[in-house]
């Protein structure tokens with residue numbers, strides 16, 4: 001078991017024939033992901049990486065039965081691509097593209113929610129179920145199969161954590177890079193219950209960052225509903241308070257979303273919080289030993 | 292990206308958000324000419340810097356004659372303005388905005404920004420406008436009225452009524468206020484703003500609402516479609532080294548420690564700083580080299596880090612995913628040939644082809660390159676090297 005994606009998940013790629021899309025689609029296929037086709041408007045009917053290319057997501061879904069789309073289109077086309085996927089009945093869009101305008105994501109997310117489509121990202125490494133399905137740009141070989149679920153705002157810290165977990169002799173069920181943009185898709189609060197329900201996942205690693213209050217929401221959720229051990233690290237304890245111009249940010253959150261605030265909330269929820277990211281693996285080993 | 296008050300007011304005027312007339316001036320003589328052109332007998336001279344709290348810091352001054360305009364403009368232009376948002380080092384004032392003086396009857400606060408949890412813009416208003424809104428938010432949060440605006444349906448009358456009645460405005464002023472708020476919402480959406488803040492929004496003796504101050508930040512990701520705004524960028528408001536780094540797609544922020552850092556990915560970069568701190572050192576900078584850690588970017592990174600004379604050691608921490616570590620290792624060796632690196636460089640390369648990379652570094656035999664096995668080991672060695680151990 002795992003969460004969200006597995007070896008049977010059928011995936012299409014929006015922006016399939018572009019440089020990034022091609023490179024990563026190929027890597028995903030090599031990992032074992034069932035990439036069943038792609039969409040590049042105007043290139044419908046062609047074949048790429050041995051798979052059919054379609055003009056629209058709708059055609060791709062009808063022809064292939066794909067349920068997940070991996071999105072690699074340029075930033076200015078992201079919201080259009082997300083909404084097209086939602087309209088075509090895709091159930092989850094994994095948005096890798098970095099640099100999409102916040103306003104566009106606000107509209108795209110609202111539309112996706114209305115159409116019951118889950119989103120991951122944007123500006124994220126994607127999602128991977130170890131040894132089964134990689135949808136994204138992460139180096140697959142780091143993610144050895146095991147019993148640890150991983151949720152992270154940061155791309156490279158996802159790799160760092162997975163690597164440490166593996167070096168301690170454990171492995172990963174599913175790892176999700178949720179991205180750190182102002183508007184993101186699935187977050188800790190939606191993913192934690194999935195890991196809690198997954199029989200294979202024995203413990204959860206959660207990597208957060210300064211800013212916003214997603215980690216605080218996660219802490220509240222963990223306190224009430226999560227029985228599995230959670231290890232957390234919040235990046236940015238030593239980051240300087242950003243030079244601000246107005247006051248509005250401080251007013252809205254009633255705080256600045258500091259690392260200290262988040263770490264305290266998580267600790268109060270029973271989470272094992274590490275101060276140094278170098279200790280993530282060791283902390284996992286410790287909570288696993290106590291199971 | 293942030294813009295100046297006078298630039299934000301230019302945008303407001305286009306959208307019929309009421310402001311007073313004003314002109315920008317780079318010298319005291321220009322300020323006098325601006326005042327003469329505006330006419331009247333009372334003006335306000337306002338320092339234009341990208342920071343709030345200018346009034347309290349002495350950067351906003353009233354003048355009742357053109358002689359006074361000249362005097363205060365002379366004081367403000369060239370001053371090092373220190374406010375609670377500039378940091379103790381302050382900011383050099385290079386220009387002032389000369390504006391008509393307002394007959395202020397009451398000061399309010401009005402702002403818009405994205406509520407990340409609700410995933411929609413939120414408009415906030417308060418009767419406690421003026422110069423200490425942060426204290427209001429902290430001590431009496433109930434005095435701030437908030438409405439979330441669904442971007443799909445846009446600003447509605449009820450949003451305006453909730454704010455207006457919440458502020459206790461008399462019946463005859465409600466509609467004027469709603470028009471003001473609706474226009475401001477359009478500015479926010481049309482220009483891809485991240486935040487807009489009017490503090491104070493004033494009611495004048497003759498019953499008008501005016502934006503006396505205007506702070507506006509814009510979404511960098513949307514600048515490509517906001518050409519006019521792009522031109523408003525004021526590079527003199529930004530750190531020169533940060534601007535220089537940006538040209539090479541490097542994201543750099545100077546800090547005050549002595550351990551330089553070069554890392555791929557913002558999260559790992561912050562995590563590396565945290566590890567250095569945990570190991571008893573102090574990071575000299577944040578530097579994210581992104582996905583392209585090649586010889587050119589690494590060399591540029593070294594150069595930028597070494598501009599800071601405090602740096603005593605550099606910790607290169609790269610987790611190679613798509614970027615292969617052997618390439619990064621070669622890049623580092625190349626970089627030391629391009630840039631003269633005279634401090635110890637601690638290198639931790641992990642991920643794809645890490646073993647080959649270690650081999651390459653060892654064989655290169657560069658004496659100030661020290662290999663590290665993992666994050667903690669690298670941080671420890673870097674901290675020790677910076678202490679001269």
Ligand SMILES: Nc1ncnc2c1ncn2[C@@H]1O[C@H](COP(=O)(O)OP(=O)(O)OP(=O)(O)O)[C@@H](O)[C@H]1O
Pocket residue numbers: 311335337342343344345346347351390391392393394395421422423490491503504505
């Ligand atoms: N045109 C004007 N006429 C009269 N008074 C003015 C005018 N412009 C500004 N003021 C007064 O000066 C004060 C400070 O100016 P302003 O709010 O623009 O700058 P600020 O101090 O940087 O703002 P903040 O504290 O919100 O960051 C205002 O609260 C207002 O009382």
Ligand SMILES: [Mg+2]
Pocket residue numbers: 344421422489490491504
């Ligand atoms: Mg003000």
